[in-house]
Each structure stands twice: as structure tokens, then as C-alpha cells.
Amino acid sequence: MDQLKEASIYETVACNLCGSENYRVIIEPYKKDFNPLEVITASQGIRGTQRIVRCLDCGLVYVNPRINAAVVSESYAGTIDKVYVQGASGRQQTFTQCAKKIDRWKKPPGRLLDVGCAAGFFVNAAKKHGWDAAGVDPSNWLVKWGIENLGVKLYAGTLKDIGFGDKEFDVLTIWDVLEHVPDPAKELQECYRVLKKGGIIVINYPDFGSILSRLAGRRWWFLLSNHLYYFTEKTIRKYLENSGFKVEKFAWHWQTLPLGYLAKILGIYSQSLSRLSMGLFKSLRLSNVQIPYYAAQTNVIASKY
Ligand SMILES: [Zn+2]
Structure with missing residues (x-):
């Protein structure tokens, strides 16, 4: 660790x-032997770093020391993630469900912004659901991919870089992104600023306080090198309240991915088991079957009043 601190x-x-x-x-x-420059950009993260x-x-769980914020930002700007866009159909299904769930809190029409939108799968789902939807993401490659392949409105950069006006949006969404951001407090302040009065913010995060995380301990699948924070209900609530939001609800987040892709992810734990199950699903022609699953991710909905 001393070596890490010195670098x-x-x-x-x-x-x-x-x-x-x-x-x-x-x-x-x-893990002793790894390239520090790869810990942020590795598509599925590296464990044990x-x-x-x-x-x-206050109980906040975070990485310390960590790769410095400037390097993190630079890494995301340069992200090229071909594996991520392969999971397109499953992500699209999950996000279609997500867009419907927001109806309970706020219905279209109106303006929605997805912060950390990656290739824009959620922006696409929200647009189809009736929102005037846009997304912002630091990765030039993912933003370009989304614009070209999905025809959605995306901006490359950080929320702050784009310079939206005050109170422009009715809904803000942050799916699996806040734990990657070097300064979540500042990010949420910026979210509060661009949100209209009466607007809502929906955040999805891997819940470190969940029963699955507690059971898995240090083998928890979300302990990945690109996550800088491990939020719990208590700490995410405090973050939101500090920024001025009122927390409305916490709920489990269900996702859908093709069985073949889930088998591939299994490679984090065991390469041989992953290869075996990928082969099995392929021979049974089950690779493209969409599987709903709960993996300790939590949605929190908060409002600006
Ligand atoms: Zn603290």
C-alpha cells in the first residue's frame, strides 16, 4: 500500500x-499484479485492487487511497466498451421497464435527462415512452455509438461541462453511475440545480447494506475496481438530503440480461464454470433467453420541492 500511496x-x-x-x-x-491504468476502464472491473x-x-464506505480524480475522468472520456453494447437487447428490456416505473412518480410529457447514459439505452426507452429525453456521458465513443445506432440525443462530457440552465428538467436518472463518480456530493448539487421544482431524481446503485452484500462479504460481485463508493440506504439518503432533495422511496431494482451474457459475467468467479455454462446454453439454444434477476441493486426516488 505504501508503494501505492507514493505513486x-x-x-x-x-x-x-x-x-x-x-x-x-x-x-x-x-491482488498484487495489475496495471493501475486499467482498473477504471476494464469493462467489468478488476477484483481485489x-x-x-x-x-x-458518517458511515460512508469508499475507496482510499484511490486512483486520482483527474485520471479517472480522463479514463472515462477515453472509454471504448464494445462488450457493454453487446448486451443491448437485455438492457433495452430492463430500461423499458424502468421508464414505465417512473410513471408512478411523474408521467410524460416533459424533459428527462439521463446522467452517465453510456450508449443511451435508457434515453431510447424514455423517448419511446413519451419523454423529451437526453443523456450525458463522458465517453465520446459510447455517445457517438448511441447517436449513430439509436438516434438519441446525447452529449459527451460531464453534467457540469454541458452547462445546462437552472431548472431545465422534470426528471433526472442516474443508473449505476454515482458509485463511479469521484465527487458524488458535487454531482448531486449539480443535479439539484438543473432539476425543476416538483421534479424527481431516480438513482440506481449497488447496495452495500443489502442482505446479498452482507452474505457475500468480500466476494460481493460489486466490489469492482471502477467503483469508488459503496453506498447504503443510510449514506445515499444523507447525500440526497444534503443536496436539498426529499427522499420518497427505496425499492429493489430488477434487471434483464441474456442468459449467455450472464454466463460470461460468471467468468469473474470461475473461467471454467463460465465457459462450461456458455457452451451448455449455446447448445441448448438458450443463450438469448432474457433472464430477470435481482443483484443487490436499489432504486431510490427523491424529489425537489
Ligand atoms: Zn463521513
Whole structure:
């Protein structure tokens, strides 16, 4: 770890939620041999590269020290993720369900912005559902892919870079992104600024406090090198309230992916089991069957009033 601290690519950070510098290490890294520049961009992340700590004052769980924020931002701007776009049909199905669920809180017409939209699968689903939908993502490659292949309105950059006006949007969505952002507090302040009064924000995050995470311990599948934060209901609530939002509801998030793709992801744990199941599903012609699953992800809905 001393070596990591010395290298300029790493930085030591205070708690992003309360500013405290008091923490306890809860998970030590165990992987020795890896390229620090690949830990952020690796499509499915690399396991065992992080030192994870818990703030003694507010309970926020975060990576410390970590790859410094400038390197993280640069990595995302340069992301080319061909594996991600392969899961297109499943993601589209999941996101169609997500777009319908938002009706309960707010119905189209209106303006919706997806923050960290990647290739724009959710933007596409929201547009089909009746929203004037747009997305923003730092990856030039993913944004270009979405514009060309889905015909959606996407902007390359960070929310702050684009410079939207105050109170422009009725709905903001952040799907599996906040845990990647170096400064979630600032990101949520910016979200609050661009949201209309009476608007809502929907955030999906892997829940470190979930029963699945507790059972899996250090083998939890979301302990990945590209996640800088591990939120719980308590810490995400505090983040939202600090930014001015009122928390409305927490709910389990169900997703859909092709069976073949899930078998591929299994490779994180066991290459041989992954290959075996991929072969089996292929021979049974089940690779494209869409499977709904809950993987410890939580939706939180909050409003600006
Ligand atoms: Zn704290």
C-alpha cells in the first residue's frame, strides 16, 4: 500500500459525505499484479485492487487511497466498451421497464435527462415512452455509438461541462453511475440545480447494506475496481438530503440480461464454470433467453420541492 500511496497516480481523500478524515479499513486489496491504468476502464472491473474504508463519523464506505480524480475522468472520456453494447437487447428490456416505473412518480410529457447514459439505452426507452429525453456521458465513443445506432440525443462530457440552465428538467436518472463518480456530493448539487421544482431524481446503485452484500462479504460481485463508493440506504439518503432533495422511496431494482451474457459475467468467479455454462446454453439454444434477476441493486426516488 505504501508503494501505492507514493505513486502520483493515487490520491488520499477525505470522506466525500461529511469531510471527516477518520476511517477504518474494512477490506484490504489482495491482488498484487495489475496495471493501475486499467482498473477504471476494464469493462467489468478488476477484483481485489481496492483498499475499502468506512468513515468513522458518517458511515460512508469508499475507496482510499484511490486512483486520482483527474485520471479517472480522463479514463472515462477515453472509454471504448464494445462488450457493454453487446448486451443491448437485455438492457433495452430492463430500461423499458424502468421508464414505465417512473410513471408512478411523474408521467410524460416533459424533459428527462439521463446522467452517465453510456450508449443511451435508457434515453431510447424514455423517448419511446413519451419523454423529451437526453443523456450525458463522458465517453465520446459510447455517445457517438448511441447517436449513430439509436438516434438519441446525447452529449459527451460531464453534467457540469454541458452547462445546462437552472431548472431545465422534470426528471433526472442516474443508473449505476454515482458509485463511479469521484465527487458524488458535487454531482448531486449539480443535479439539484438543473432539476425543476416538483421534479424527481431516480438513482440506481449497488447496495452495500443489502442482505446479498452482507452474505457475500468480500466476494460481493460489486466490489469492482471502477467503483469508488459503496453506498447504503443510510449514506445515499444523507447525500440526497444534503443536496436539498426529499427522499420518497427505496425499492429493489430488477434487471434483464441474456442468459449467455450472464454466463460470461460468471467468468469473474470461475473461467471454467463460465465457459462450461456458455457452451451448455449455446447448445441448448438458450443463450438469448432474457433472464430477470435481482443483484443487490436499489432504486431510490427523491424529489425537489
Ligand atoms: Zn463521513
